[in-house]
Amino acid sequence: MREKGNDLRGSSQSYDIVIIGGGPAGLAAAVSARESGIESILILERDKELGGILNQCIHNGFGLHTFQEELTGPEYADRFIQKVNDLKIEYRLNTMVMDISPDRRVTAMNRTDGMFVIRAGAVILAMGCRERARGALNIPGYRPAGIFSAGTAQRLVNREGYMPGREVVILGSGDIGLIMARRMTLEGAKVKAVAELMPYSGGLKRNIVQCLDDYGIPLKLSHTVVDIRGKERVEGVTLAQVDENGRPVPGTEEYYPCDTLLLSVGLIPENELSRGMGVGINPVTSGPVVNESLETNIPGVFACGNVLHVHDLVDYVSKEAAAAGRNAAAYVQSLSGESSFVRGTDSGITLEAESGVRYTVPSVIRPAYMEDSLTVRFRVGGVYRNCYVSVYFDGERVIHRMRPVMAPGEMEEIVLKKEQLLQYPSLKTVRFTVEEV
Amino acid sequence: METKNLTCINCPMGCSITVKMDGGRIVSITGNTCKRGEDYAGKELTNPTRIVTTTVKVTGGQSNTVSVKTGKDIPKEKIFDCVRELKNVQVQAPVRIGDVVASDIAGTGVDVVATGNVERTGVDVAEAGNV
Structure with a gap:
């Protein structure tokens, strides 16, 4: 059983990827990191079971995108928990992470192992959010x-x-x-x-x-x-x-x-650990500022799910977290020369949200490191009817999409293609905006 | 000709659907973006149905309750009968997702199934689920 994995006492343990939180984001990130070839993964969960808030969301309406069927929260969680178990991914329950250092040493405690420190090749922040x-x-x-x-x-x-x-x-x-x-x-x-x-x-x-x-x-x-x-x-x-x-x-x-x-x-992303380690926070989302790889300003530290920005749909959390898992895997593989994932401080293209668009996730894109397409998620600040979402590459309007209704309660997304971005080699800024007809 | 405006509840997109009716007969359904929307609109104006989710009592388990749902949607006016009948249902742990906890609920012909897992008391949850 994964719960009875390595002895974590002492400070010598290390894992390629440590995931903070065993809710929908953490589970999907773990599955995708394993499917990307990473063997050594540890999920740390403070509750007595995996699944996070889905366990109390007994209503239906989950999973139409992910599983093409309508599930309740506990059923949706169980699909991912089964995968985590089938893939023999290690996890610790009843375990509270106390601190993460900028060089990715995770300090945590539970009743069995006491206080312990784990060195992580990469960290995925998946702590979710709490209520106002x-x-x-x-x-x-x-x-x-x-x-x-x-x-x-x-x-x-x-x-x-x-x-x-x-x-x-x-x-x-x-x-x-x-x-x-x-x-x-x-x-x-x-x-x-x-x-x-x-x-x-x-x-x-x-x-x-x-x-x-x-x-x-x-x-x-x-x-x-x-x-x-x-x-x-x-x-x-x-x-x-x-x-x-x-x-x-x-x-x-x-x-x-x-x-x-x-x-x-309202819900507020729970970023005490992120702040403590020096992760830059976007004041609009209260979540980390991330690039196209969902990587924060700290190398090898990724974020996904409601800790990054509050989602309406768990299906989108799972998709986003799967991307974080793949990217964290690529990061770990790059450390051992297996992958070309290059940690960049290269500035990249800035995504700006304006007139009606409150924020975008991510907020920086380095086209060289992005997958073939990238889903940019955002929210609008008011109710808009029959308006356009427009995307400008510097001065040029490249995307102009009609939306019958947009409201703050419903997250929007626009997919950017890598080949499209590569056609603009000197691109500095991509602006997202709402335009009236 | 009568016009009814509906919000589709099948998925979170919540399409605004307009149904034109002529004396109880549906003439046109517009505004939906998929087949589910069309089906929903037709049903909603003739025989509205809902999937019902609630909890039932569990004995001998690590939790006192387990979440359940109707296996498919039931007529809207049966929702309270369904929940009332389930108040008297008690199941014995262990309970697994998909286990039938009540059959033919409120005379609808629909079974109610568990949507969560509950282990027996004394079993290590972490061990039982997946070894």
């Missing part, structure tokens, strides 16, 4: 019991078998909030409303239909919680409409008696 909490929202009121992040409620209901409450208001229309509105309803709770600060939903359209509309749960756009009543336990919340600046409009307050408030107000 109440403290980040500045909602006035006491701190009664009954306020949960949507993901915590999801874990309680789906994994632990507890109901967080009976009468529920949800703040934020992120996908987890929408999914939990349905889930709590099925378990007998009354979900009174979902309030969203923005004039549009932060979640996928399909989830509005099948989680709110199906159950007659109102979605109150441009609304927020202005007061939480209750000292020991939540007794009710007051919602109010907000103006275009997000400020509550006096006179629009409505009181909702409830015992539970769920927060689905």
Whole structure:
């Protein structure tokens, strides 16, 4: 069994690739690195099982891209866990990574091995993200019991078998909030409303239909919680409409008696380890700045999945992580002369996001090192209808794609071809922008 | 002629579908980008169905619950009957993905299957899954 692999005590162990996190990103990266010829791989996972957050996402809708069938979260995770086991990839559960040094020494601890240090040929950061909490929202009121992040409620209901409450208001229309509105309803709770600060939903359209509309749960756009009543336990919340600046409009307050408030107000990539080792962070995504190989500013350190930027779809996480796995494999092989993967400090082409496009991943492309095609992923800052996504190579518009609808809650992608980029040898900047018709 | 606007729920693209109807008969379906969308729109206006996911109790396992789903989509109005019936279902560990935990749920003819694995208590999870 891989869990009972080498004795990790002492500091002499080394692996070609160490993957931080055994969720969807870490699993897909591990599988692809092994399929690229790397034998020595170790996944470090802090939970008691592999699969990450998929284990509590019991709803369906996963895997249509990857497996051409509709799976639930645990089933999707299991497909990858099976592969990791079939390929005999080593992993450690219940293991917390404490620190990663810039020269790729990974310090971790668990109850069996104690504290240990592993030298990694390459590191893949796959730590995922965490939820934004109440403290980040500045909602006035006491701190009664009954306020949960949507993901915590999801874990309680789906994994632990507890109901967080009976009468529920949800703040934020992120996908987890929408999914939990349905889930709590099925378990007998009354979900009174979902309030969203923005004039549009932060979640996928399909989830509005099948989680709110199906159950007659109102979605109150441009609304927020202005007061939480209750000292020991939540007794009710007051919602109010907000103006275009997000400020509550006096006179629009409505009181909702409830015992539970769920927060689905955003996810933040979990980059404490990355920052600690000096990885450059993009302030827009809160994830590492990476090049076409998904490599950070530190040689041999790669990032993928929700630690890099928050995704809507696990299928895209798996694809991105597979690329990180291949690239990390090529890096390791280059160290022993098996591959031509050259670590470059050569500057490459800068990707710039502007007018409507909030960011791009990656943000630098070195055409010489890219695969035949490269998927550039990005999000827009508002809702756009019948607009174009345009890509400019320096001054020249090279791509001009019509999009019927774009919204901040749905990640966009554009594929760049290597041969296309090589036709512009002196190219400095590729700009991504939204253009009106 | 009556026009209905739907959002397809088959995949995360969420295509906006327009259905033109004439006295309960579908005249045209537009806006979908694949066959699934067409099927969905037809069904949604005649006999809407959903896949239902929930959890059932487990005894003797390392977890008290296991996640489950209906093997295929069931009529929308049967969703609550389905969940209510599953409240009384209890399965014995070990449970494996695909195990049938209830048959012919709420008279729909559809089976409910496990979507997660639960080991018996006392079994090392890491050992059991994959040696």
